[in-house]
Amino acid sequence: MAREVVEGDRSIASVAASYGLVAQRVGNWVAKYRKQHADAQEQKNESEAQELARLKAELHEARMEQ
Template identity: 90%
Template structure:
């Protein structure tokens, strides 16, 4: 998993790797999967807008 709470340095150390190498791998992965992440972000933004609009309607109805 690329997104997590561990630092690149701690992951590298736990596997006996150089942090720069792991950082390069992470950067490459993120670049290759940027479109999928952008789609998730857009989908989440749309859902948030929908929920906010619904909340507004509910508050106005009270």
């Protein structure tokens, strides 16, 4: 359930409602999941930032060639 919130586009409230749970309980699970997987998320964010910087540099270079 926590992955549905963290990795998907669903809110805590909608996930809780679909499973018949209280939103606070699902929120606690989401917080715990995020804490346990913080390193993986940070690595993903860093990798995405590096890719964005590479693409911006590539775009800048392409514009300069025109």
